[in-house]
Amino acid sequence: MQKSMDKAAQAMLQVAEEQNIKTVWDRYQAQLPQCGFGETGLCCRHCLQGPCRIDPFGEGPQVGTCGANADVMVARGLGRAIAAGTASHSGHAKHLVHTLHKWVHHEAPDYPIEDEGKLRALANRLGVSEKDKPVPQVAAEVAELALQEYSERLTPSLWLEKFITPGRKALYEKMGVMLYGIDSSVAEMMHRTTYGVDQDPLNIILGGIKCALGDYVGMHIGTDLSDIIFGTPKVTATRANMGALKKDAVNIAVHGHNPVLSDIVARVAKEMNDEARAAGAPAGVNIVGICCTGNEVMMRHGVPLVANAVSQELPILTGVMDAIVADYQCIMPGMADISESFHTKLITTMSIAKTTKATHIQFEESTAKESAKQIIRLGIEAFKKRDPAKINIPKVETQGLAGFSTEQIVAALGLLNKEDPLKPLIDNIVNGNIQGVALFAGCNTVKITQDYNYMTMAKELAKNNVLLLATGCAAACFAREGMLNSDAANEYAGPGLKAVLTAVGKAAGLNGPLPFILHMGSCVDNTRAADVAVAVANKLGVDIDKLPVVASAPEEVTEKAVSIGTWAVALGLPTHVGVVPPVTGSPAVVKILTETAKAVFGGYFIPEPDPVKAANALFGAIKERRKGLGLSN
Numbered sequence: 001m002q003k004s005m006d007k008a009a010q011a012m013l014q015v016a017e018e019q020n021i022k023t024v025w026d027r028y029q030a031q032l033p034q035c036g037f038g039e040t041g042l043c044c045r046h047c048l049q050g051p052c053r054i055d056p057f058g059e060g061p062q063v064g065t066c067g068a069n070a071d072v073m074v075a076r077g078l079g080r081a082i083a084a085g086t087a088s089h090s091g092h093a094k095h096l097v098h099t100l101h102k103w104v105h106h107e108a109p110d111y112p113i114e115d116e117g118k119l120r121a122l123a124n125r126l127g128v129s130e131k132d133k134p135v136p137q138v139a140a141e142v143a144e145l146a147l148q149e150y151s152e153r154l155t156p157s158l159w160l161e162k163f164i165t166p167g168r169k170a171l172y173e174k175m176g177v178m179l180y181g182i183d184s185s186v187a188e189m190m191h192r193t194t195y196g197v198d199q200d201p202l203n204i205i206l207g208g209i210k211c212a213l214g215d216y217v218g219m220h221i222g223t224d225l226s227d228i229i230f231g232t233p234k235v236t237a238t239r240a241n242m243g244a245l246k247k248d249a250v251n252i253a254v255h256g257h258n259p260v261l262s263d264i265v266a267r268v269a270k271e272m273n274d275e276a277r278a279a280g281a282p283a284g285v286n287i288v289g290i291c292c293t294g295n296e297v298m299m300r301h302g303v304p305l306v307a308n309a310v311s312q313e314l315p316i317l318t319g320v321m322d323a324i325v326a327d328y329q330c331i332m333p334g335m336a337d338i339s340e341s342f343h344t345k346l347i348t349t350m351s352i353a354k355t356t357k358a359t360h361i362q363f364e365e366s367t368a369k370e371s372a373k374q375i376i377r378l379g380i381e382a383f384k385k386r387d388p389a390k391i392n393i394p395k396v397e398t399q400g401l402a403g404f405s406t407e408q409i410v411a412a413l414g415l416l417n418k419e420d421p422l423k424p425l426i427d428n429i430v431n432g433n434i435q436g437v438a439l440f441a442g443c444n445t446v447k448i449t450q451d452y453n454y455m456t457m458a459k460e461l462a463k464n465n466v467l468l469l470a471t472g473c474a475a476a477c478f479a480r481e482g483m484l485n486s487d488a489a490n491e492y493a494g495p496g497l498k499a500v501l502t503a504v505g506k507a508a509g510l511n512g513p514l515p516f517i518l519h520m521g522s523c524v525d526n527t528r529a530a531d532v533a534v535a536v537a538n539k540l541g542v543d544i545d546k547l548p549v550v551a552s553a554p555e556e557v558t559e560k561a562v563s564i565g566t567w568a569v570a571l572g573l574p575t576h577v578g579v580v581p582p583v584t585g586s587p588a589v590v591k592i593l594t595e596t597a598k599a600v601f602g603g604y605f606i607p608e609p610d611p612v613k614a615a616n617a618l619f620g621a622i623k624e625r626r627k628g629l630g631l632s633n
């Protein structure tokens, strides 16, 4: 199997081979064959009488020591994955809440409040009267409400109630999955899946849905507060891939997730150009992005994203990656080993995410700018230690647009209809120019040729006039592969879709159509797409499960992707996964996820490793929903 479709990644993998440097692909090879019990979800370590395994072929034991059967083991494993994902997204968001709270108390003086309008709009939506109150007071009240979302509430989650459709709210209450607190939903999942508690797979999965709604709320808070503090993304011309690394600059990558770190580094870098020049780098400091925080700074500052997820180690092999600054999540431990073979300085910054082989600079909001400068200085020092013989920058660099926040999508549509911006979108869905909308999210995995599923599915769906939204590593993939521009729209979009994109592009003063894939942000920004769906559903007076909107994580890896997929299902979306999670050991659980979920929530999982079949399945789901709405075209 080819490792990656990305031309720059291919070039660097060649270098890895020549220099006998082991990457994630080699480590994966060394793991093969992977354990069949683990792959199917049929092992359990939830107590010390284990580990227990169930024989999927029916010959060995069919229950664990305590009597847990395959259905219980698989459902419990899935539940815990959702809890881990929820804890991660909401932990990231909690960090932003603390930053806002510190800002109010003058303990985070270096942070801006870029979008007062969004702060006030959010306050209003949450029922806080903001009129005549100064920004710090409104911020304090919003931060307080956000913190309250975490612990056990006596009333349903405010964020969930205020942002979903009335139909969903009623359904969640009826099904007993209404969220009363993010952290409490995680704790409850840990409780119900521990030794001898929940033993009904359907009940465990309903608990998983409740916890996944905690993920949705955590992500929503993350996006809201990032926008308030750092600015709501605006459509930005940007570049991507490893060709954006510069031989004559100090190249520093921000890697991880939270703009609390990366946004400040991107801002402060502008002040450090002279120091870099003095060190012999005429082009100054060149900040680039890796993974989701790369998307954050790409949207807000046009910082080029050079790699993501499975290819995160490869920029080091260019020999010009002077420093990598990491916060948390999706940072492979293997990064530390590879950076040791080069001059690259790996810098960790968060107390919960250290690695023995990296330099740790504790990043505090109170001294954010100073810490950022200290970090950049380490990059400048490392630059001096470059080995010219090892320099090898692949000449692959793409152009595209990023930064399609919900607000920007509404603004773009407003160019066609100022009074009623959603109308052009709805009209074009009704007349069939746009058959439906597909949200692409998730990671890149070593188990699939990098980008292959994304690219294949995107082309298939676009041909059928499906508008694509992308976040996280999906958005990063499309950026690296040069899909976020007018040329790609001209090449791949079907005639109806192209006509709409051209009309909007023209109204926006572009030289061609809008991209057929709208880069909506990082992984936590998936709720931006949900907000668009909710707005359209509310306007039409139907629930989300009636809309021709689908989701896909074609190359997913993380537990976070499992939580997102689960709330997408709970929102009512047919949701494709290209890597089948460890659930196949329980046909009962598979049936709950793919069939029962559809009957109850309207949304359901479509596990399908083949990208063409997956695109057909999603388009089929879109067609089914169009028919349900009485749209025969």
Ligand code: NFS
Residues within 6 Å of the ligand: 291, 292, 308, 309, 329, 330, 442, 443, 444, 471, 472, 473, 474, 522, 523, 557, 558, 560, 561
């Ligand atoms: Ni989200 Fe995937 Fe990580 Fe971001 Fe990428 S791996 S689940 S997209 S970087 S979180």
Ligand code: SF4
Residues within 6 Å of the ligand: 044, 045, 046, 047, 048, 049, 050, 051, 052, 064, 065, 066, 067, 068, 195, 196
């Ligand atoms: Fe085995 Fe049951 Fe313990 Fe799991 S909880 S390890 S199945 S005894």
